[in-house]
Amino acid sequence: MQKRRLGQTDLSIAPLVLGGNVFGWTADEKTSFDLLDRFFDAGLNAIDTADAYSRWVSGHTGGESETIIGKWMKRRGNREEVVVITKVGSDMGQGKKDLSAAYIEKAIDASLKRLQTDAVDLYLSHWPDPATPYEETLGAYEKLLTKGKVRHIGASNLDAGQLRAALDVASLRSLPRYAVLQPAYNLYDRSSFDGPLRDICLAQDIGVISYYGLAKGFLSGKYRSEADLGKSPRGGGVKDYLNARGMRILAALDIVSARHSASQAEVALAWVMARPGITAPIASATTLDQVDSLVRAASLKLSAEDMAALDKASA
Numbered sequence: 383m384q385k386r387r388l389g390q391t392d393l394s395i396a397p398l399v400l401g402g403n404v405f406g407w408t409a410d411e412k413t414s415f416d417l418l419d420r421f422f423d424a425g426l427n428a429i430d431t432a433d434a435y436s437r438w439v440s441g442h443t444g445g446e447s448e449t450i451i452g453k454w455m456k457r458r459g460n461r462e463e464v465v466v467i468t469k470v471g472s473d474m475g476q477g478k479k480d481l482s483a484a485y486i487e488k489a490i491d492a493s494l495k496r497l498q499t500d501a502v503d504l505y506l507s508h509w510p511d512p513a514t515p516y517e518e519t520l521g522a523y524e525k526l527l528t529k530g531k532v533r534h535i536g537a538s539n540l541d542a543g544q545l546r547a548a549l550d551v552a553s554l555r556s557l558p559r560y561a562v563l564q565p566a567y568n569l570y571d572r573s574s575f576d577g578p579l580r581d582i583c584l585a586q587d588i589g590v591i592s593y594y595g596l597a598k599g600f601l602s603g604k605y606r607s608e609a610d611l612g613k614s615p616r617g618g619g620v621k622d623y624l625n626a627r628g629m630r631i632l633a634a635l636d637i638v639s640a641r642h643s644a645s646q647a648e649v650a651l652a653w654v655m656a657r658p659g660i661t662a663p664i665a666s667a668t669t670l671d672q673v674d675s676l677v678r679a680a681s682l683k684l685s686a687e688d689m690a691a692l693d694k695a696s697a
Contacts, residue, residue, distance in 0.1 A: 383425030383680060386661050389561045389589030391534045393503060395428040395465050397655045398680040399591055400673075401666035402431035406446030407439050409668050414450045415457070420670050424677040428465035430564075430591065430664045432508055433493050434472035444474050445496045452498035461499055467591070468493050469508035469538060481511035483522035490531050505532040506564055509539050516548045520557040527558055536562030536589070542578035549586065560588065567592035567660070569601055569631050569650055569696045570623055580659045595654050595663035596647055597623055603632055603639075603646035627696070634695035638688045648679040653692050656684055 385394035400421045405414040418429070435447035448468060455461045470489045471481045493502065505526065507519060526532040537548065537560045545563060552559035563583055567575045571594060583590050596602055599616050600623040608624060611617035635646040642649065654663040667673045684692075 383427075385427070387589075388504075388534075388591075388661050390587050391504070391561050391589060393465055393534065393589075395591075395662055396426040396680060397662045398426060398651065398676055399428040399430050399467070399662050399664045400426065400676070401593070401664045402429050402447045402451055403435045404447075404666045404668050405431070405435070405450040406442070407436035411450050411453070413668070415454050416670060417667055417673050418451075418454050419458075420673040421667075421676070422460070422463070424673075426677065426680060427463060428467060428662070430467045430593075432469035432472060432506075433489055433496075434469075434474060434508070437472070437474065444472075445492065448493055448496035452496050456498045465503045466497060466499065467504040467506065468497070468502055469506040471508040471511060478513070479509045479511045481507050481514045481519040481522075483518050486519065486522040486526070490526055494531060501530055502532050504534045504536055504562060506535070506562070507537040507540075507560075510544055516551040517555055517557065520548070520552055520555070520559075524558050534561050536560050536564065536591075538564035538593075539566075540579075541574070542582055545579065545582055545588075549582075562589040562591060562661075564591050564593060564664075566594040567654060567657075567663070568595050568597045569635075569653055569692060570597045570628060572696060575659075584659050589661045590659050591662050591664060592654060592660055593664045595651050595665050597650075600628065601631070601635065601646060601650035603635060606632065630695045631692075634691050638684070638691060641688070642682060642684075644678065644682055645675055648675055648682055649684070649688075649692075651676070651679040652682040652684050653689065655680070656689060 383396045387394050431447045434444045436442050437444035523535045565575045598619040600620045605620045639646045639649045665676050
């Protein structure tokens with residue numbers, strides 16, 4: 383599997399990252415191990431998780447996903463081959479989003495313990511924290527980088543103004559800058575990344591690992607009407623995509639997927655991988671068949687004609 387350099391970091395990743403949000407939630411420990419084995423055996427090498435996964439589940443406290451990933455790496459003895467991405471800043475019981483220095487220092491140790499490792503390859507600020515200055519957050523990361531607990535830092539869910547402000551503070555105060563951005567991005571949800579945010583990432587050589595590559599499952603093609611929303615627990619989140627533009631995108635996906643004998647989901651992810659500024663999208667799986675589909679997506683090359691048709695439909 384051909385690797386891509388992640389911005390200015392020394393990390394090289396396959397063009398698709400496995401989402402760890404399902405581990406310990408819709409995939410139990412044994413299933414998670416099987417999914418991870420299949421993904422890495424195919425030559426892909428990066429996992430995305432967060433300390434808060436899966437705190438939204440009744441009876442969970444957060445850290446369930448990191449714990450399973452840690453057990454898997456320990457069991458397989460493969461830590462050096464895995465690019466581990468995790469995040470900090472979500473509400474873990476403190477009642478707010480938190481990127482304060484004191485909280486980050488405590489949170490990284492908890493994540494490292496669950497992951498059973500000495501260092502995280504990429505540590506992301508999960509959400510903006512308007513109560514904490516960038517200088518304080520980046521200063522905390524500087525200490526983690528110096529101690530070797532974190533190899534690189536990045537941020538998720540920043541808009542262009544927030545990313546620019548964080549980069550300016552890093553430059554002005556001689557602090558480490560965010561090297562990677564994690565935005566939501568897919569064929570339907572384009573406006574928040576395409577434009578000023580992408581321009582900054584390209585100009586500053588910031589790696590981009592996007593999430594929601596399948597628009598909550600809509601771009602899999604299985605939701606064509608409101609009658610289809612009951613097909614899965616996530617169906618309710620798809621309703622807003624059922625409009626003229628959404629149908630236009632699905633029609634284009636149908637044509638391109640037939641041309642390549644691929645699924646709509648594979649084409650949708652391949653489109654993201656081919657977009658300017660994107661290093662790799664994140665996608666989750668709960669079955670081995672789904673992992674196999676992700677592997678095919680990572681190898682799928684769309685033609686200029688394919689890209690133009692999808693771009694036009696989703697404009």
